[in-house]
Amino acid sequence: MKAISLEGLFAKPTTDISSLRTLMKRNRSMSELRHAIGEVEFDTAYDFLRTTAIEMVERGEIDKAIQDVEEIDALITRSGEEDHALLDIHAALLQILTALFIEKEDTEAATATAASVLTLLSQEAKRKDEPFLQILGALLYDIAFLHTQRKEYKQAERELSKALKIFERLAKSNPERYASLHVMALNAATATYRNRVKQAELLAHYQVATSTYLQEVNAGVSEATGRLVDSIKAEGDTLAQMGRHREAMQYYTRALKYLTKIEPDFTLRQLQLSISLGEAMLRVSAMKEKGIHLLNTMLHKATKINATEEHRRIVDILFNARSSSLDILAIWHKIFPK
Incomplete structure (x- = not known):
């Protein structure tokens, strides 16, 4: 999955969405699902809608996910003007739809949908509440992905x-x-x-x-x-x-x-990163001694955690550092003094 807001790592559910998931598994109508979504807190609805979309994409059902989001959104918008909470759900659905179009690589549809969300949010630009901000933040994250791709x-x-x-x-x-x-x-x-x-x-x-x-x-x-x-x-x-x-x-x-x-606790990953740091330090004259000290320390740590490959890498770095430290000009002047 692309590095967009639908990536599971971006945001994991923090609310209990089990009742909505159960309702969906019972193959209830979209109308029933829309009413259930309208009755829960925004965060719960958003978590459910995002999670469902992510799971469908992972199963290769991206077209079905887009169709379902559009169908629920059509039901939501019918009464959206009368219910402020449903307007937030409408905006959230469009943001999710933007991400789905990006995942499908339909850039034109993603751009058009993102513009619709921005237009909707701009009608209340001074809002600073959580639903408004998290929708806007996720949308900006997705739009940035589009621009980076271009x-x-x-x-x-x-x-x-x-x-x-x-x-x-x-x-x-x-x-x-x-x-x-x-x-x-x-x-x-x-x-x-x-x-x-x-x-x-x-x-x-x-x-x-x-x-x-x-x-x-x-x-x-x-x-x-x-x-x-x-x-x-x-x-x-x-x-x-x-x-x-x-x-x-x-x-x-x-x-x-x-x-x-x-x-x-000290890990192999920390060891590898510390080796890279030590190697960079050796290349900066003022930091060379500290770099050697760091690498010698890492040598002992590599032995403790049985990191054979990293141990060999440190030995090679230190050997090359000592070899390259020979002052060629100083030797030259000893042979051929001024």
Whole structure:
């Protein structure tokens, strides 16, 4: 599944949707289902609709999912003007429909549907309640994916920036529900931002924000943070390959900070990331001794956890570092003094 709001990792249900699922399994009419959805809290309805769409996509029933969403939405909109809560469900259904069209790679339909949601939400632009914000945040996340696919990075950056602010606000009040959304949006931004300075500033800012709810990490946030660690490390690897080792160090260090939040005990993954950090440090003259110290420490840790391949890698790095440290010019001047 594409990295959009329908990805299971983006947001896991935090409400009890069992009654709605039971009703659906009984093959009740869409009209009955629409009434049941209208009677529950918004979060429950949204969780049910998202989860159902995700499961149908995973079963290869994307066309059926689109058809069902459109059918329920048609029933919802008939009485939407009389019921404000149903207007929120209408907007949520259109947002889910946008994601379904993206998953189907129907860009034209996805764009048109996203525009409809934005038009609907813009009618009450000053709203700051949870239903409004989570629909808008998820929609911006999906629209950013569309723009990134088209290599329209400036637009994608703006949308992810707004989505991050929304999810940060929501996560502060309800981390269980929104923390994973915030981390996934940060992950998307890490991969989308073209400017390394802006990218680093973004990570630095939200590292402080996310640390508060990573203290009490749940499975969803842990998985999302693991994805973010991989993205940050990939950026560090790219910088290292470009010879920008000081910047690479910053990315590896930041990735390790996130990783230790979700993996308090030392792991193979931490070892591998620490080796990359140590190797980058060796390339920065002022950090070389610290890099050697870090790699020697990792050598012992690799032995403790029986990481044979990583142990060999560290030995090779240290050997090459000592070999390359020969000062050719100093030897030259000893042979041929001025």
